[in-house]
Amino acid sequence: MQLHDSMIKEIEKSKDKIIENRRLIHQYPEVGWTEIKTAALVARELESLGFKVSKGDVVISSKARMGVPNQYILDQHYAETLALGYSEAELQPFKDGFTGVVGEMKFGEGPTIALRFDMDAIGLEESLSTGRGPVDKGFVSQIKGQMHGCGHDGHTAIGLGVAESIAKVRHQLNKGSIKLIFQPAEEGVRGAKSMVEAGVLQGVDYVLACHIMANEPFGKLICGANGFMATAKMDVRFKGKAAHAGATPNEGNHAILAACSAVLNLHAIPRHSAGETRINVGTIVAGTDRNVIPDEARLKIETRGANTAINAYVKDYAYQVIKHAGLMHQVETEIEVVGEAVGGKSDEQLIDIIGSVAKRLNVFDEIVASDDHAGGSEDFTYMMSAVQAQGGKAAFFMVGASPDGTGGIGHHTSNFDFKEDALVESIKLFTGIVLSLL
Known part of the structure; x- marks a missing residue:
């Protein structure tokens, strides 16, 4: 018809x-x-x-x-x-x-x-x-x-x-x-x-x-x-420990340092030879005051890939970057996937x-x-x-x-x-x- x-x-x-x-x-x-x-x-x-x-x-x-x-x-x-x-x-x-x-x-x-x-x-x-x-x-x-x-x-x-x-x-x-x-x-x-x-x-x-x-x-x-492009949208939380920035900085665990380490290295993820990749940190929210070792930092990030497999490569790499940035600065990390699509x-x-x-x-x-x-x-x-x-x-x-x-x-x-x-x-x-x- x-x-x-x-x-x-x-x-x-x-x-x-x-x-x-x-x-x-x-x-x-x-x-x-x-x-x-x-x-x-x-x-x-x-x-x-x-x-x-x-x-x-x-x-x-x-x-x-x-x-x-x-x-x-x-x-x-x-x-x-x-x-x-x-x-x-x-x-x-x-x-x-x-x-x-x-x-x-x-x-x-x-x-x-x-x-x-x-x-x-x-x-x-x-x-x-x-x-x-x-x-x-x-x-x-x-x-x-x-x-x-x-x-x-x-x-x-x-x-x-x-x-x-x-x-x-x-x-x-x-x-x-x-x-x-x-x-x-x-x-x-x-x-x-x-x-x-x-x-x-x-x-x-x-x-x-x-x-x-x-x-x-x-x-x-x-x-x-x-x-x-296949994609993953993630909310990331770094949970550290607050301390006095002048008197006892060594007693704190600096969440912003972990977040910044992650940001720089997320954007350094190697490109993939089989197709286009994208990574973006869209927001960073952290800290309470200038004289406090910050105990929390939050990122909103996304990955994209030309197909599902390539996006998985970027996403998995991002997980490792975030995890090890937290370990380096002795802060806890949480990653929540809040959106995702395949190719x-x-x-x-x-x-x-x-x-x-x-x-x-x-x-x-x-x-x-x-x-x-x-x-x-x-x-x-x-x-x-x-x-x-x-x-x-x-x-x-x-x-x-x-x-x-x-x-x-x-x-x-x-x-x-x-x-x-x-x-x-x-x-x-x-x-x-x-x-x-x-």
């Missing part, structure tokens, strides 16, 4: 609703594991469309979650959301950070297609400068220090749009099934693994995701994004299908088969790897959405925005791919 003109017109008729959903989500951004309002909205919409909805700890493995906020933050956000008028029954499944939603619709025997849509925002204060869509059209973030600065509000709106378009043609489908996966905590690569470990991808034959790209011109489509590569078969559907739609000015230099990391790779390991196919495509046509707006910046027409074109493409595969 293909996406016919009548279906395309139906999607276009829904444009106002699609944009309304995006703007609502944009106004109330929620960072990883706190996406209670967003998850409740998604679950409500999916249920109204006739999807079988699974949510909360049914689709999130507690043991596999990474970088979960402390209980105080989770409880505070839950209470604030409850006070907005949501019912306890509606929010209860998402309490304590279990903010995942999966909608499933079965049509008969045949392949299962999964589509992933991430929901979380980032910790960044949104720009109030005029000339930006959220400011000029009145939907800026209402939450101080948080904003949708990477397009996940758009991704969630796309997912809801795909759900509606599939629901409208469900009686014309007689084989296969579809799973719509709404994932928390993509930022910091923390959420996908927990959904994989919960079994959400079991039995899936095809899995796809997309990303709206404000730094690519509107009308450009990259059918298969490859080159995602990933889109399947050529799906890349071809995406390109073929896109050409039939005739809505993209430039169609690129693949990009092997993504450079960043994306925890959708866990889902890709899980499906590919069981014999299925996976792909990640990117849709150009520069609001000014130049492709010059960076992600994770306070002035981030995108052209909302890309939402409709993405829904058409996703729907066309699903119908082709079924």
Whole structure:
């Protein structure tokens, strides 16, 4: 079955609703594991469309979650959301950070297609400068220090749009099934693994995701994004012993010396001959006063590698550097992995299908088969790897959405925005791919 003109017109008729959903989500951004309002909205919409909805700890493995906020933050956000008028029954499944939603619709025997849509925002204060869509059209973030600065509000709106378009043609489908996966905590690569470990991808034959790209011109489509770097995000703690810096410095164990030794040597880790590597110490917080031998120092670091094996090399080397920096200065070391993603590569078969559907739609000015230099990391790779390991196919495509046509707006910046027409074109493409595969 293909996406016919009548279906395309139906999607276009829904444009106002699609944009309304995006703007609502944009106004109330929620960072990883706190996406209670967003998850409740998604679950409500999916249920109204006739999807079988699974949510909360049914689709999130507690043991596999990474970088979960402390209980105080989770409880505070839950209470604030409850006070907005949501019912306890509606929010209860998402309490304590279990903010995942999966909608499933079965049509008969045949392949299962999964589509992933991430929901979380980032910790960044949104720009109030005029000339930006959220400011000029009145939907800026209402939450101080948080904003949708990477397009996940758009991704969630796309997912809801795909759900509606599939629901409208469900009686014309007689084989296969579809799973719509709404994932928390993509930022910091923390959420996908927990959904994989919960079994959400079991039995899936095809899995796809997309990303709206404000730094690519509107009308450009990259059918298969490859080159995602495997990564590990780690919080490091050096625990020493405080002492008087003048009277008894020899009685202390200097946590900052250990941390500084680690920082210098982490950045000295030898590069790997088989592919690109990255190491970065992003923060160092330590000490109490100038005349005190500091008893604690904390680092936030990340490693990256061209593939999973190369990242493992950097990560293992980093562990040794940290451990021995602590031993050298007689301080204890603790390392917590708060985010992680593997390498990933889109399947050529799906890349071809995406390109073929896109050409039939005739809505993209430039169609690129693949990009092997993504450079960043994306925890959708866990889902890709899980499906590919069981014999299925996976792909990640990117849709150009520069609001000014130049492709010059960076992600994770306070002035981030995108052209909302890309939402409709993405829904058409996703729907066309699903119908082709079924």
